[in-house]
Amino acid sequence: MSGFDFNKRDSFGSRLGVIAAAAGSAVGLGNIWRFPYILGENGGGAFLLVYLIIIFSIGIPVMMSELVIGRRAQRNPVGAFQLLAPRKPWFLVGLMGVVAAFMILAFYTAVAGWTLEYIYQTLIGGFRGKSSEELSAMFDTFRTGSLRPALWFVIFMLATSGIVLGGVRKGIEKSTKIMMPMLFVILIIMCVKSLTLPGAGKGLAFLLQPDFSKITGTTILMALGQAFFSLSIGMGTLITYGSYIQKSNNLANTAVQVSMIDLFVAVLAGVAIFPAVFAFGISPSSGEALTFIVLPGIFQQMTGGMIFALMFFVLLAVAALTSTISVLEVIVAYFTEQLNLSRLAAVILGTISMFILGISASLSWGLMSDVKIFGMNIFTLFNNSTANILLPLGGLLIVVFLGWFFPSKHVRDELSNEGALKVRYYTVYRLVIRFLAPVAIALVFLHGLGLIKF
Ligand code: PHE
Numbered sequence: 001m002s003g004f005d006f007n008k009r010d011s012f013g014s015r016l017g018v019i020a021a022a023a024g025s026a027v028g029l030g031n032i033w034r035f036p037y038i039l040g041e042n043g044g045g046a047f048l049l050v051y052l053i054i055i056f057s058i059g060i061p062v063m064m065s066e067l068v069i070g071r072r073a074q075r076n077p078v079g080a081f082q083l084l085a086p087r088k089p090w091f092l093v094g095l096m097g098v099v100a101a102f103m104i105l106a107f108y109t110a111v112a113g114w115t116l117e118y119i120y121q122t123l124i125g126g127f128r129g130k131s132s133e134e135l136s137a138m139f140d141t142f143r144t145g146s147l148r149p150a151l152w153f154v155i156f157m158l159a160t161s162g163i164v165l166g167g168v169r170k171g172i173e174k175s176t177k178i179m180m181p182m183l184f185v186i187l188i189i190m191c192v193k194s195l196t197l198p199g200a201g202k203g204l205a206f207l208l209q210p211d212f213s214k215i216t217g218t219t220i221l222m223a224l225g226q227a228f229f230s231l232s233i234g235m236g237t238l239i240t241y242g243s244y245i246q247k248s249n250n251l252a253n254t255a256v257q258v259s260m261i262d263l264f265v266a267v268l269a270g271v272a273i274f275p276a277v278f279a280f281g282i283s284p285s286s287g288e289a290l291t292f293i294v295l296p297g298i299f300q301q302m303t304g305g306m307i308f309a310l311m312f313f314v315l316l317a318v319a320a321l322t323s324t325i326s327v328l329e330v331i332v333a334y335f336t337e338q339l340n341l342s343r344l345a346a347v348i349l350g351t352i353s354m355f356i357l358g359i360s361a362s363l364s365w366g367l368m369s370d371v372k373i374f375g376m377n378i379f380t381l382f383n384n385s386t387a388n389i390l391l392p393l394g395g396l397l398i399v400v401f402l403g404w405f406f407p408s409k410h411v412r413d414e415l416s417n418e419g420a421l422k423v424r425y426y427t428v429y430r431l432v433i434r435f436l437a438p439v440a441i442a443l444v445f446l447h448g449l450g451l452i453k454f
Pocket of ligand 1: 025026027028029030031104228229230231232233235237323324326327
């Protein structure tokens with residue numbers, strides 16, 4: 001057996017703990033920050049429709065597949081492929097996931113840092129009485145600064161490292177079980193507020209009425225990328241978490257429940273944001289700034305807005321934290337098991353390398369704004385290339401591996417807990433991972449990259 005002791009592996013304590021941790025990974029800035037602005041830039045309701053189809057037809061099967069690989073192998077993504085496909089190049093899929101983890105953690109933690117700035121601004125009353133234009137200018141001033149974005153990044157990164165150092169069970173499981181439901185409740189209150197703003201109907205129509213003429217290759221590629229990003233799939237996060245799940249857990253149910261929670265939070269975020277976008281006269285395609293301009297605007301209109309703002313941004317930071325730890329955990333599991341490092345050494349190494357990437361990402365509109373790769377700043381490069389390329393490619397290879405190169409019997413055993421559960425859906429699942437998902441991902445890819453035309 002290679003360098004580590006199976007018995008020492010941490011594991012999740014309960015079924016609810018698994019859901020909390022996996023949903024904690026899935027639900028985060030991807031739902032509340034990324035989903036609304038990507039939807040706003042890519043056709044509104046049309047995007048939502050495509051997104052829904054992708055979650056059900058591709059997202060859930062890919063998530064199940066990752067959990068199967070992780071729990072079967074009980075290892076980090078690289079080690080898992082080495083064990084399940086010895087002496088074959090499949091471990092490269094795991095390695096690609098680790099690379100994606102570095103890139104995601106860099107820009108994602110930068111955005112998580114923005115939430116800390118917004119907690120601070122709420123506390124000093126920085127938003128008070130500001131119009132949408134002023135809120136927008138305020139965000140730009142902050143983002144183009146050369147110290148604060150990096151400082152908040154460092155603070156958030158250290159918090160992430162601290163929790164990951166402590167191990168999975170106590171820190172992650174405990175906090176998410178309380179914080180996630182609270183975030184839910186506040187988000188619903190904000191939806192109600194947003195929907196009662198004058199002119200809110202237009203925003204709701206933008207979100208819910210698909211204009212089919214707006215569905216282009218890019219829309220579909222962006223929806224695919226957003227689905228992978230939001231569900232935390234395609235890079236081994238759920239292989240890693242799957243490796244901590246006990247053998248009695250029903251993996252298919254877990255995948256469905258986590259995906260539904262994730263979808264629900266994204267839709268709630270859309271309902272909270274778009275009515276306000278139209279009521280305040282903001283452009284739905286304001287990009288990464290969208291959420292950070294609209295939310296303070298809504299809070300201004302609420303009685304007790306400052307309290308709500310404070311609670312909301314704190315909970316958003318926590319939701320981001322339960323996602324950043326899941327990404328760092330991929331890197332740390334890889335370092336400890338493949339490079340034989342102690343957990344402490346792995347966390348330190350991961351954190352230091354993240355400082356370089358993450359500070360660069362957080363200063364992408366400030367000090368580093370002149371650094372452009374393929375015409376994008378570092379932040380945008382990491383954001384786009386992970387969601388739209390690395391994750392779907394990883395997902396494609398994961399389902400192809402399970403569907404074509406790994407014995408079907410083992411997959412079935414893993415999903416049925418060695419025969420204890422009925423898996424009536426198995427034939428459908430197998431058809432999806434062998435044909436539908438890989439073909440769909442490949443087509444969307446080629447079309448989105450302009451290599452084929454329908
Ligand atoms: N799913 C997380 C979110 O939506 C982000 C994430 C992506 C986490 C990939 C882990 C892996 O916020």
